[in-house]
Amino acid sequence: MPSQLYDFVVVANRLPVDKVGTTDDGEPLYETSPGGLVTALAPVMRSQHGAWVGWAGAPDEAGDAFDSDGMHLVPVELSAQEIEDYYEGMANGTLWPLFHDVIAAPEYHRHWWDAYAKVNRRFAEAAAAQAAEGATVWVQDYQLLLVPMMLREQRPDLRIGFFNHIPFPGYEIFSQLPWRKRVVEGVLGADLVGFQRRSDATNFLRACRRAAGATTRGSHVHVGHGEGRRTVHAAPFPISIDARGFEALASDPAVIERAAQVRTELGDPDAILLGVDRLDYTKGIRHRLSTFKELLEDGALGDKRVVLVQVASPSRERVKAYADLRDEVELIVGRLNGDHGTVGWQPVHYLHQSFPRDEMAALYLAADAMLVTALRDGMNLVAKEYVAARHDDDGVLVLSEFAGAADELHQAVLVNPHDIDGTKGAIVEALGMPKAERRRRMRALRRRVREHDVERWARDFLGALQDGAHAHDEEPAGQA
Numbered sequence: 001m002p003s004q005l006y007d008f009v010v011v012a013n014r015l016p017v018d019k020v021g022t023t024d025d026g027e028p029l030y031e032t033s034p035g036g037l038v039t040a041l042a043p044v045m046r047s048q049h050g051a052w053v054g055w056a057g058a059p060d061e062a063g064d065a066f067d068s069d070g071m072h073l074v075p076v077e078l079s080a081q082e083i084e085d086y087y088e089g090m091a092n093g094t095l096w097p098l099f100h101d102v103i104a105a106p107e108y109h110r111h112w113w114d115a116y117a118k119v120n121r122r123f124a125e126a127a128a129a130q131a132a133e134g135a136t137v138w139v140q141d142y143q144l145l146l147v148p149m150m151l152r153e154q155r156p157d158l159r160i161g162f163f164n165h166i167p168f169p170g171y172e173i174f175s176q177l178p179w180r181k182r183v184v185e186g187v188l189g190a191d192l193v194g195f196q197r198r199s200d201a202t203n204f205l206r207a208c209r210r211a212a213g214a215t216t217r218g219s220h221v222h223v224g225h226g227e228g229r230r231t232v233h234a235a236p237f238p239i240s241i242d243a244r245g246f247e248a249l250a251s252d253p254a255v256i257e258r259a260a261q262v263r264t265e266l267g268d269p270d271a272i273l274l275g276v277d278r279l280d281y282t283k284g285i286r287h288r289l290s291t292f293k294e295l296l297e298d299g300a301l302g303d304k305r306v307v308l309v310q311v312a313s314p315s316r317e318r319v320k321a322y323a324d325l326r327d328e329v330e331l332i333v334g335r336l337n338g339d340h341g342t343v344g345w346q347p348v349h350y351l352h353q354s355f356p357r358d359e360m361a362a363l364y365l366a367a368d369a370m371l372v373t374a375l376r377d378g379m380n381l382v383a384k385e386y387v388a389a390r391h392d393d394d395g396v397l398v399l400s401e402f403a404g405a406a407d408e409l410h411q412a413v414l415v416n417p418h419d420i421d422g423t424k425g426a427i428v429e430a431l432g433m434p435k436a437e438r439r440r441r442m443r444a445l446r447r448r449v450r451e452h453d454v455e456r457w458a459r460d461f462l463g464a465l466q467d468g469a470h471a472h473d474e475e476p477a478g479q480a
Ligand SMILES: O=P(O)(O)OC[C@H]1O[C@H](O[C@H]2O[C@H](CO)[C@@H](O)[C@H](O)[C@H]2O)[C@H](O)[C@@H](O)[C@@H]1O
Pocket: 013, 014, 034, 035, 036, 037, 038, 040, 141, 142, 165, 166, 239, 315, 316, 377, 378, 379, 380, 381
């Protein structure tokens, strides 16, 4: 039994830090974990003084709870085999591609599912052990779809929220999942289920009717019978960033100076295009490179010297689709630079690395246009960070309509990344956009991100959870 119980507990697959080794003195060495979930939740957790239950990113790391950067962190142990079957297998070989519209083929393996259910139970037990009577527990993302119901069975006193960071697919796709009923029932253990986009919530409500035979009315799902009858609310709560914090970071003179230095180091090009993604097939990196290659070959950029800086941070490297993607991307980059570079000049600067936040801010400030061309993406916080960083009201965001951010960032140049000609046109438009137009759009984008920051996201979600999951708005009763 832990010495202290918490009124607020977050449960996520990852802790905000990964254990990457030990110092010479035998002290554990931590690094910030990758991805937008951690970026978004860390500031929320610092302000809530709760406990964060998650995996420390390495095999067989049990360890005691510890405090880091104002957060109380509770590690959940995963064996090497569990990482293979639960994280790399069921989470990232089945659910991730399935929920991202089968961009890669999902695999269905019963032993992956068994490991997933077993690990979800461990997370539920760890969270239950931290939660005080009547506490709020906020479960995060597709790795833990069964945790809400497992928690409710153990601790009916808790108020349980679930937030899905990735898209929820249409039923025609979701219904492929052999365990679709158990997944829907698992999520329905929550009182409130949050999604990035309205369409995700609508798809989930349909899955509740079709896979679990539940009745829905507007955004409410009725579950259980008799005294066990409950109502679950499913609604959009688009996630965001610490916009003011990011703007302050980008306003730091050292960051501004670094942005200028980046430009010089790149050979003072006429324009810098920037892509920042985990190296993931959902992010449309191959499509982006093909588009840029055609622009160079067509001469559509005129005599402008344009470079593309592509940060592709390492991700899920032991999953085959990710290892294959790396090979493909690196082949394309090598060919492109080979065909179009000159001595001392490379059109693509490819960085297979993870950068700290200040370097990210400097890159955003240096980029004339930010290319977010995901084929499917829950939100894409990079798009919001670019906007928040541009205190100079300059720069153009080229944004895929398939990223959740497109529902909010209307003044971006929106593209369908599958449409290579359309995306080429959008990049040419971005690079030729008059300054007044760039300024008008960026100011509107910045206002949106500042007013809808991560604090508001958490406040809206947790407020709705406390209010008994009342509806934001009502839709007509749904039919299966
Ligand atoms: O933990 P990993 O397997 O290394 O992956 C990193 C995270 O990737 C995904 O991020 C999502 O959440 C973001 C914030 O809501 C959102 O902007 C983005 O569109 C999503 O893809 C994943 O959902 C997280 O669970 C991972 O931690």
